Amino acid sequence: MSDATLPSQPIEVRFRGGGFAPKARRWVGLFVFVLLIGITEIGTRQGWISSLTLPKPSDVLATFGELWESGLLFKHLIPSLSRLAVGATIGASIGIVVGILIGLFSYVRAGMVPLVAAIFPIPKIALLPLFVIWFGIDEASKYALIAFGTFTPTVVATYGAVDNVDRSLIRMGQSFGLSWLSIVRKIVLPGAMPGILSGLRISLAIAIILLVAAEMLGAEYGIGAYILEAGSLYDLERLFAGVVILSLLGVILSTVIGFIERRILGWRA
Amino acid sequence: MDIRLDAISHSYGDTEVLRDISLDIPNGKIVCLVGPSGCGKSTLLRLIGGLERPSKGRVLQVGSPPEGCLNPLTFVFQDFALLPWRSVQGNISLVLEDHGIKGAQADAIITDVLARTKLSDFSKALPRQLSGGMKQRVAIARALAVKPAVMLMDEPLSALDSQTRELLMDDLVALWTRQFFTAAYVTHNLAEAVRLGHCIVVLSRRPGEIREIVEIDMPLADRSHGNAKLEQVQKHLWDMMRDEARAADEELLDV
Ligand SMILES: Nc1ncnc2c1ncn2[C@@H]1O[C@H](COP(=O)(O)OP(=O)(O)O)[C@@H](O)[C@H]1O
Numbered sequence: 001m002s003d004a005t006l007p008s009q010p011i012e013v014r015f016r017g018g019g020f021a022p023k024a025r026r027w028v029g030l031f032v033f034v035l036l037i038g039i040t041e042i043g044t045r046q047g048w049i050s051s052l053t054l055p056k057p058s059d060v061l062a063t064f065g066e067l068w069e070s071g072l073l074f075k076h077l078i079p080s081l082s083r084l085a086v087g088a089t090i091g092a093s094i095g096i097v098v099g100i101l102i103g104l105f106s107y108v109r110a111g112m113v114p115l116v117a118a119i120f121p122i123p124k125i126a127l128l129p130l131f132v133i134w135f136g137i138d139e140a141s142k143y144a145l146i147a148f149g150t151f152t153p154t155v156v157a158t159y160g161a162v163d164n165v166d167r168s169l170i171r172m173g174q175s176f177g178l179s180w181l182s183i184v185r186k187i188v189l190p191g192a193m194p195g196i197l198s199g200l201r202i203s204l205a206i207a208i209i210l211l212v213a214a215e216m217l218g219a220e221y222g223i224g225a226y227i228l229e230a231g232s233l234y235d236l237e238r239l240f241a242g243v244v245i246l247s248l249l250g251v252i253l254s255t256v257i258g259f260i261e262r263r264i265l266g267w268r269a
Numbered sequence: 270m271d272i273r274l275d276a277i278s279h280s281y282g283d284t285e286v287l288r289d290i291s292l293d294i295p296n297g298k299i300v301c302l303v304g305p306s307g308c309g310k311s312t313l314l315r316l317i318g319g320l321e322r323p324s325k326g327r328v329l330q331v332g333s334p335p336e337g338c339l340n341p342l343t344f345v346f347q348d349f350a351l352l353p354w355r356s357v358q359g360n361i362s363l364v365l366e367d368h369g370i371k372g373a374q375a376d377a378i379i380t381d382v383l384a385r386t387k388l389s390d391f392s393k394a395l396p397r398q399l400s401g402g403m404k405q406r407v408a409i410a411r412a413l414a415v416k417p418a419v420m421l422m423d424e425p426l427s428a429l430d431s432q433t434r435e436l437l438m439d440d441l442v443a444l445w446t447r448q449f450f451t452a453a454y455v456t457h458n459l460a461e462a463v464r465l466g467h468c469i470v471v472l473s474r475r476p477g478e479i480r481e482i483v484e485i486d487m488p489l490a491d492r493s494h495g496n497a498k499l500e501q502v503q504k505h506l507w508d509m510m511r512d513e514a515r516a517a518d519e520e521l522l523d524v
């Protein structure tokens with residue numbers, strides 16, 4: 001600015017908008033996976049990652065192949081999946097119902113919210129012995145553990161979602177003389193759906209964690225049992241094969257929820 | 270059907286919002302309620318529509334609603350209040366479903382009200398695809414679908430830009446001329462009030478009391494933009510409201 005006498009050159013306005021708007025970048029996620037696995041493979045082959053630290057990805061893949069061929073994969077996977085399905089369905093559906101009741105009725109809210117706050121921070125795994133006493137050593141105690149673990153986050157997400165439904169829409173429903181049930185079914189539930197679904201993402205991830213925990217404490221077959229056995233033998237290839245299955249399971253569930261969101265929440269876009 | 274307000278007073282806790290409002294809303298007329306912001310206009314409308322109970326006084330229906338009326342007191346809201354997950358058609362069928370009107374009968378009503386609000390081509394569109402003016406027309410169509418005896422309109426045009434507002438005012442005049450409807454129309458826009466109101470009720474600042482009722486004896490269809498007589502009424506209204514509005518504004522700053 002010292003030579004103010006000279007006519008100053010026009011300067012283009014610096015762009016400072018943009019960002020803060022997530023876009024679909026399809027292949028980046030895959031690229032990150034491939035890169036990390038590629039580095040590990042090269043590292044373990046060339047020896048700058050010792051075989052004690054990490055197994056060779058190609059060996060893990062080979063272990064996976066063996067699992068598949070021996071039929072052991074499904075022997076472990078099917079009990080796990082059914083435990084997950086039963087437990088998570090029970091927990092999530094009771095959670096959604098209770099969450100909606102909390103959202104709709106002040107007395108239920110006053111009674112349940114402190115209770116939910118009290119059980120949320122309990123590590124549910126610590127209660128497994130209790131569940132074994134209550135429901136026996138079989139499947140029922142595993143269902144109960146998974147259901148209990150999915151229940152609390154689902155409740156919290158659901159009543160938060162109901163609270164966030166636009167009150168002006170509810171008042172509109174009342175002003176047109178809609179019945180209470182119609183208002184709940186046609187205004188409150190669809191309005192709470194985005195929040196309920198994003199809560200389910202978290203609940204289902206927690207369900208997978210608890211599945212493994214339950215299986216580690218007493219199951220002949222199941223991904224958790226498989227990982228526990230591999231871990232106690234320091235068989236890193238099999239340990240990682242098990243872990244990869246869990247990760248895949250998480251990715252699949254998250255994709256399914258993403259798909260449901262796109263289908264039934266298309267009105268948001 | 271007429272609506273009669275019989276000495277209505279209302280308070281929220283210690284805040285007195287409305288004081289001793291007595292008013293008739295005669296059948297087939299549009300009554301505009303104007304007043305500074307915060308004077309209780311929306312509250313009064315909610316009381317009339319039965320969404321809240323007045324602390325004192327009564328809201329009376331005089332006479333019976335017209336034949337086929339599904340929801341005698343029907344609101345049109347400033348923020349449209351459309352369900353974003355339902356199409357235009359779905360938003361209208363929402364208010365029919367509860368009365369057991371479905372299928373062909375519902376389609377006939379929907380087609381009719383969409384035609385009257387010039388929305389026939391948009392029945393499948395979602396609210397987010399519509400402009401503000403179109404959203405409000407959907408809300409008006411939805412209100413017409415239940416054949417209301419009285420429409421309660423709370424600043425229905427205030428969320429729209431001024432061109433859209435002019436167009437919608439014309440639409441409302443056309444709708445009224447084709448088939449008289451009764452309305453309590455809240456606005457803070459005096460131009461709207463003189464354009465649409467058969468009578469204009471001026472409220473004072475909070476606690477809202479009736480300061481004056483101005484009758485405009487000119488058919489709605491003749492009230493063009495920039496009409497000298499209307500300008501005069503509007504100026505009179507503004508003179509009355511200016512001091513109230515200023516005082517109300519300063520009061521809000523103190524809170
Ligand atoms: N539900 C409520 N609880 C407490 N105070 C309210 C409530 N609704 C409105 N008020 C108060 O009543 C006064 C009138 O509000 P309102 O009817 O919305 O005014 P207007 O529509 O004329 O701008 C305002 O001071 C507002 O703060």
Ligand SMILES: [Mg+2]
Pocket residue numbers: 310311312
């Ligand atoms: Mg208002």
